[in-house]
Every structure is written in C-alpha cells, then in structure tokens.
Amino acid sequence: MWDLASLLWWLQRLSGSAGTVRRLIWFATPVEGASVWLAPLVGVASVLSLALLAGVAVGALTTFLVLLVAFSYLLTEVFGISIEWNPPARFERAF
Numbered sequence: 001m002w003d004l005a006s007l008l009w010w011l012q013r014l015s016g017s018a019g020t021v022r023r024l025i026w027f028a029t030p031v032e033g034a035s036v037w038l039a040p041l042v043g044v045a046s047v048l049s050l051a052l053l054a055g056v057a058v059g060a061l062t063t064f065l066v067l068l069v070a071f072s073y074l075l076t077e078v079f080g081i082s083i084e085w086n087p088p089a090r091f092e093r094a095f
Contacts, residue, residue, distance in 0.1 A: 075081045 072083060076083060
C-alpha cells in the first residue's frame with residue numbers, strides 16, 4: 001500500500017514536473033508581447049526550422065542505413081564473414 005515516504009516522493013516528482021512545464025511556458029512569453037507583425041514571423045520561422053531539422057535528421061538516417069547495408073555487403077561478400085542476428089525468444093523482467 002502507500003506509505004508516507006512514497007507519497008512524498010511522488011509529490012516531489014510532480015512538483016519538479018510542474019516546474020519544468022512552467023519554465024517551458026516562460027520560454028514562450030516573449031513572443032506573446034511582440035508586435036502584430038513579429039509574432040507570426042517568429043511562429044513561421046520556428047515551423048520552417050523544425051521542418052529543416054527534420055529533413056536533416058531523415059537524410060542522416062538514410063545515409064546511415066545505406067552505409068550499414070554497404071558495410072554488411074562488404075563484410076559478407078568481400079571478407080566472407082557471416083552476420084547473424086538472433087533475437088531473444090522473449091523478454092523477461094529483471095524482478
């Protein structure tokens with residue numbers, strides 16, 4: 001059941017999360033007081049930068065996967081090393 005120590009621990013974690021949310025909301029407050037022309041420009045710029053960074057991440061992932069396939073081909077066909085992956089039958093909890 002719940003004892004006082006675990007209840008206090010959960011309350012401390014909850015207050016820490018509330019502080020994180022408060023800091024994130026504080027980060028957006030300078031945009032609220034901006035002029036009528038500046039606030040939409042900042043919003044559009046942030047969305048465009050997010051799209052640009054997502055494109056960079058997808059490009060990096062694609063490059064990584066192509067290099068992984070090329071490395072696998074190099075190991076198996078050129079050097080004759082077989083690559084096997086045996087996933088575990090099931091995942092068991094440690095406790």
